[in-house]
Amino acid sequence: MIPTILAWEQHLAHNRRRSVHTVRAYVATAHRLVVFLGEHWGGAVSTEQLAGVTAADLRAFLAFRRTALGNTSAARELSAVRGFLDFAVGVGATPRLRGPRVKRGVPRPVSPDEAVALAEDVAESAAEPWLAARDWAVLMLLYGAGLRIGEALALTGAVLPLGATLSVTGKRAKTRIVPLLPQVREGIETYVALCPWPIERNVPLFRGAKGGTLDAALIRRSVQAARGRLGLGDRTTPHALRHSFATHLLGRGADLRALQELLGHASLSSTQIYTAVDAAHLLDVYRNAHPRA
Template sequence: MSLEISPAARDALEGWIAAARALKGAAENTVTAYRADVAEFIAFLTAHHAEPQGLAPLARVTTSDMRAFMAHLRGSGAAPRSMARKLSAVKSFYRWLAEREGFEPTAVLSARAPKFQKKLPRPLAEDAARAMIDSVSMQATDGWIGARDAAVVTLLYGCGLRISEALGLMGRDWPMGDTLRIVGKGGKERIVPVLPVARAAVATYLQLCPHEMAPDAPLFRGKRGGALNPRLIQKVTEKARMQLGLPATATPHAMRHSFATHLLAAGGDLRAIQELLGHASLSTTQAYTSVDTVHLMKVYEATHPKAG
């Protein structure tokens, strides 16, 4: 399907994107996906009605149009999760457009997304997480590279960092104190505690690293001194998990899941863990934890004595 859309519709789309950036501090990857999803919807309407979709036609979208769009997505092989994301972007665009242009967006907002089973992240057991770090350190033939990889994975598990956050650390972030200021998704800042074991792993790497460490240079370097490619960390954890006989779900991101789950299992407060992970909503944090409901309720009652 051609993604040609009318100038008026394109202007509206870019206006909404600008508003999303300004108001929500949306991450660039999210903005790119939003733009593509809504452009796809407008292009579908153009083909469906065989005419350009300016602002007036966009305001006249019907329940039948929405059903046709969802059928089109299904027919193109889109997975339920992908369909739900696309519909969510379209609804967000229409809320903004309806307020700006003064029309009723009920037909769009009442469209229902397909149900899908949320994939729960699978954290590693504590001994498996430690074994993963040890095994990662032994994958490289060059000692400093093994120390580097172990330091990165230790930060994922010991501080709950995303891989992009760990690799985004700069020379100026060292030496690390008891806490670390992290800029996460959407430019949101948070403070995370740094465990002595994580600080020691980074120190070992820096002692062995042959590249000069400047304040404005990446902390973690590739073999030739450039910024470390996240794919290299994914590859080394893949080799380690295969050697340890761990499932395919034992990825770098699983180390972050494990951080959250083990903290909660030790009696950590769910809200505090939410802040440490940098999640916008508590429900996202809950999905990261695979602790049984009985234990979760015990933690909840202990930290919220007035509940119930």
């Protein structure tokens, strides 16, 4: 069974181009499933036996896992199980099973003033000027260009010198071109000028205090501390800045297809969630401003 899981891991990483985190999570699910089936069936599980997995077996596995998972995580677990069984046994051989109902959350954007205030507070709390410039540049890439935190930290010195656009590699190694606002470009250039570490083409653009790769957890912790000082909600995270970028563009008339390209979404359905954000915002304006609301 281990060779099958290893082959599944290679398939996810190289053929499907899944992220390291996704591969790790899906492989862990495959291991959990095999261990569970071994105990459930009372013996070692072979690849051939996986063809005999029934809907009842899958329901039993999910019931076993539900003590540790919410609806969203359970749905992801079932998706990983389906993918593994389809790979091991053959597409279409896995019994279909309705997953848990997942309520799709609507992103909570922050206002432009809040986004800038958050970035300023994070920068002002930095220990050194070059670290302040770094944190400001990273957060401005999230809000001003719609990058994911991982995409911003994956940039290398090859993006220099900066132009009017930036080439970004996102999920599944998909590359997209995003425009750089003058303020965002100026923020990055200021950081580059102050950074004490040489920024070569093949090294990370954003460096840690000791010259290594900047850890996303550090940015998240800085944002968490800043939102507490500013009185912002718990959902004000680095990713919320990307949501805000999308929502504000949509509110100013951006086309959904264009927004899909800017965000690097694989499908339009992923982008359409922002229409709900805009509608919710309009409803809030109506309720707060209309005399008969």
